[in-house]
Amino acid sequence: MISSLLGVLFDGLAYGMLLFLISVGLSVTLGLMNFVNLAHGAFGMLGGYVCVIVMSRWHVPFLAALVPAFVAAALAGLVLERILYRRLYRGSHLDQVLLTIGLTFMAIAVATFLFGPQQQSLRLPEYLSGQMSVLGVDLNVYRMFLLAVGVVLTIALTLVLEYTRFGASIRASVDNPRVAEALGIRVGLVFQIAFAAGSGLAGLGGALGVEVLGLDPVFPLKYIVYFLLVVAVGGTSSLKGPLYAALLLGVVDVAGKYYIPQVGAFIIYAMMVILLILRPQGLVSRP
Amino acid sequence: MFKSSVSALLLAAACAAATPAGAEEPIKVGMILEMSGPFADLGRQILNGAQAYIKAHGDTVAGRQVELIVKDTTGAAPDIAKRLAQELITNDNVDFLAGFGLTPNALAVAPLATEARKPMIIMNAATSVITTRSQYIARVSFTLSQVTAPLAAWAIKSGIKSVYTLVSDYGPGIDAETTFKKTFTAAGGKIVGEVRVPLRNPEFAPFLQRIKDAHPQAVFIFLPGSSEQPIAFMKGFAERELNKAGIRLIATGDVTEDGVLETMGDTPLGVVTTHHYSMAHVSAQNRAFLKAYAEVAGNGVRPNFMAVGGWDGMAAIYEVAAKLNGQIDGDKAMEVLKGMRIDSPRGPLVIDPETRDPIQTVYVRRVQKVNGKPYNVEFEQIPDVKDPGK
Numbered sequence: 001m002i003s004s005l006l007g008v009l010f011d012g013l014a015y016g017m018l019l020f021l022i023s024v025g026l027s028v029t030l031g032l033m034n035f036v037n038l039a040h041g042a043f044g045m046l047g048g049y050v051c052v053i054v055m056s057r058w059h060v061p062f063l064a065a066l067v068p069a070f071v072a073a074a075l076a077g078l079v080l081e082r083i084l085y086r087r088l089y090r091g092s093h094l095d096q097v098l099l100t101i102g103l104t105f106m107a108i109a110v111a112t113f114l115f116g117p118q119q120q121s122l123r124l125p126e127y128l129s130g131q132m133s134v135l136g137v138d139l140n141v142y143r144m145f146l147l148a149v150g151v152v153l154t155i156a157l158t159l160v161l162e163y164t165r166f167g168a169s170i171r172a173s174v175d176n177p178r179v180a181e182a183l184g185i186r187v188g189l190v191f192q193i194a195f196a197a198g199s200g201l202a203g204l205g206g207a208l209g210v211e212v213l214g215l216d217p218v219f220p221l222k223y224i225v226y227f228l229l230v231v232a233v234g235g236t237s238s239l240k241g242p243l244y245a246a247l248l249l250g251v252v253d254v255a256g257k258y259y260i261p262q263v264g265a266f267i268i269y270a271m272m273v274i275l276l277i278l279r280p281q282g283l284v285s286r287p
Numbered sequence: 288m289f290k291s292s293v294s295a296l297l298l299a300a301a302c303a304a305a306t307p308a309g310a311e312e313p314i315k316v317g318m319i320l321e322m323s324g325p326f327a328d329l330g331r332q333i334l335n336g337a338q339a340y341i342k343a344h345g346d347t348v349a350g351r352q353v354e355l356i357v358k359d360t361t362g363a364a365p366d367i368a369k370r371l372a373q374e375l376i377t378n379d380n381v382d383f384l385a386g387f388g389l390t391p392n393a394l395a396v397a398p399l400a401t402e403a404r405k406p407m408i409i410m411n412a413a414t415s416v417i418t419t420r421s422q423y424i425a426r427v428s429f430t431l432s433q434v435t436a437p438l439a440a441w442a443i444k445s446g447i448k449s450v451y452t453l454v455s456d457y458g459p460g461i462d463a464e465t466t467f468k469k470t471f472t473a474a475g476g477k478i479v480g481e482v483r484v485p486l487r488n489p490e491f492a493p494f495l496q497r498i499k500d501a502h503p504q505a506v507f508i509f510l511p512g513s514s515e516q517p518i519a520f521m522k523g524f525a526e527r528e529l530n531k532a533g534i535r536l537i538a539t540g541d542v543t544e545d546g547v548l549e550t551m552g553d554t555p556l557g558v559v560t561t562h563h564y565s566m567a568h569v570s571a572q573n574r575a576f577l578k579a580y581a582e583v584a585g586n587g588v589r590p591n592f593m594a595v596g597g598w599d600g601m602a603a604i605y606e607v608a609a610k611l612n613g614q615i616d617g618d619k620a621m622e623v624l625k626g627m628r629i630d631s632p633r634g635p636l637v638i639d640p641e642t643r644d645p646i647q648t649v650y651v652r653r654v655q656k657v658n659g660k661p662y663n664v665e666f667e668q669i670p671d672v673k674d675p676g677k
Contacts, residue, residue: 004496004500007496008493008496011492011493011496015490015492112323112327116328116331117323117327117328117331118328118513118546118547118550119328119513119514119515119518119547119550120550121518121550121551121552123552129526130526130528131526131527131528138527138528140492140526140527142526211522212490212519212522213515213519214515214518214519215515216325216328216515217327218324218325218327222325222487253490254490254492254493255493256493257490257493257494257497258493258494258496258497261482261484261493261494261497262482262483264493264494265484265485265487
């Protein structure tokens with residue numbers, strides 16, 4: 001009984017962490033930069049395809065393949081920010097939605113053209129697959145890996161955003177671009193880097209997610225609800241909010257499916273409704 | 288006045304003269320398929336199968352050319368399917384409606400087929416109820432119940448007494464669950480647990496854990512083919528080491544369908560499934576099918592049972608056209624379809640004159656490597672299986 005409880009808790013945290021990893025890029029572009037970036041999943045999909053392809057064509061090991069996944073998505077973000085996104089920073093949210101949903105459909109069409117509509121999958125290295133027994137509970141190795149990556153990433157991002165000059169520049173540029181510009185911050189450049197970083201994180205999340213979520217051209221639409229759920233419930237003021245939200249949703253979802261499988265699939269949405277009623281500004285909101 | 292009636296007469300004469308010329312018109316087949324969206328792989332398989340048939344048998348039958356008009360439903364979208372069927376009937380004046388990867392799309396079009404008296408060939412959608420919705424529907428694919436019942440019988444025969452069932456929560460899934468339960472418990476087996484998972488469900492971990500904790504001898508699953516779900520389930524099944532806990536995996540062939548089998552790696556090896564078609568089926572018809580399919584889809588693209596549905600659907604249409612000398616009439620076409628025998632790549636198939644569903648051999652198969660690649664290798668067969676879901 002206790003061990004099954006611990007098992008459910010672990011699975012839930014790991015699932016939550018996966019939700020966080022595929023959404024963390026969005027909490028940079030939507031959360032931090034306040035741009036309704038519905039094309040987030042397209043960057044994730046790009047990272048996923050890059051990871052799968054460098055692994056299968058050039059036999060790059062999985063961990064090394066995560067690097068080009070990040071870089072490719074970041075570069076794509078850099079270019080698209082330059083030619084498209086930049087024009088709409090001051091546009092209405094509706095304009096941003098229209099632009100990015102259009103980009104999403106284009107990405108789906110391009111991916112179908114290049115790779116076909118079928119599922120892609122990758123083979124994990126031995127040391128990341130299988131199970132490990134810890135305190136009598138069977139824990140999945142890849143899920144432990146996801147948890148570890150999530151923790152490291154959160155710490156690193158928090159350090160950058162809260163304690164570095166660059167982090168301060170981003171926050172200043174978002175809060176008041178005119179004053180930031182007057183203080184000598186190159187707002188355009190800061191935004192460009194931040195957007196590329198957010199896109200890169202999306203790519204990384206996409207690559208990490210292939211094993212659990214699968215990968216096909218409709219990826220950006222299939223999981224858009226989950227990206228938005230995490231950021232909406234978590235709040236947009238910090239990275240902590242989406243992290244807590246993702247972990248909470250993960251645990252509730254897995255526990256629901258385990259203990260009451262008849263309604264398990266709806267619990268995550270019920271939880272979202274409750275949390276948004278209780279805390280409409282998100283779990284961790286701006287003071 | 289006089290002048291205009293002369294021109295009316297001329298017009299009528301021209302129309303009359305045009306009728307024999309109409310025989311030169313192609314036989315139009317309106318293909319309603321899922322060509323984009325989450326089920327795009329399904330639509331592509333069916334269309335490739337149909338095109339492969341045309342490639343192998345020539346594009347004329349009974350002196351008339353055969354033309355496919357492809358319409359995209361973009362997914363499980365009954366409204367769109369219905370609108371597309373309307374367009375095909377009124378604008379394109381098609382002779383056949385065909386395709387239909389998914390049940391909801393087929394159900395939405397059924398009343399239109401009746402109204403327009405157009406033969407409607409189901410090339411994939413596998414819920415039992417479909418053929419009861421219109422007298423003008425004939426199915427050349429299979430029904431979920433048809434392939435599930437033999438699996439339950441096989442499980443009992445192989446000494447499996449307790450089973451946990453896991454199916455997708457929609458028409459075919461419920462058909463599979465009901466049939467399996469009925470056949471299995473009637474023969475003395477015990478269902479120790481059952482769960483219906485939502486169609487959009489990226490996370491199987493908790494369900495798998497629950498199954499593992501229930502210690503059944505086997506778990507029976509149905510999940511839609513050509514989606515990420517069978518892959519995700521297989522991965523989870525291996526990861527959680529359910530096989531090492533002594534739990535066997537049995538499924539309908541959708542789960543290990545030929546198109547997706549290679550991307551699953553080694554995990555499905557040894558899984559036993561029942562279905563009507565395997566790429567590894569040994570027959571001259573199958574060899575011809577595989578060759579033509581490779582010409583249409585390119586080498587290395589594996590066809591699955593949906594592609595065979597497309598192929599056999601075209602075979603049925605050619606046969607109807609040949610029997611009717613190219614003069615397609617809805618009611619006459621249905622008479623030809625009832626009881627029609629098709630020499631399919633899967634083995635022989637007869638369209639039941641009463642239900643217009645296929646009567647065919649169902650094979651028990653095991654996933655095995657042949658020349659280094661995984662295939663569903665058939666090792667037992669149950670001939671002449673009718674749809675038990677009606």
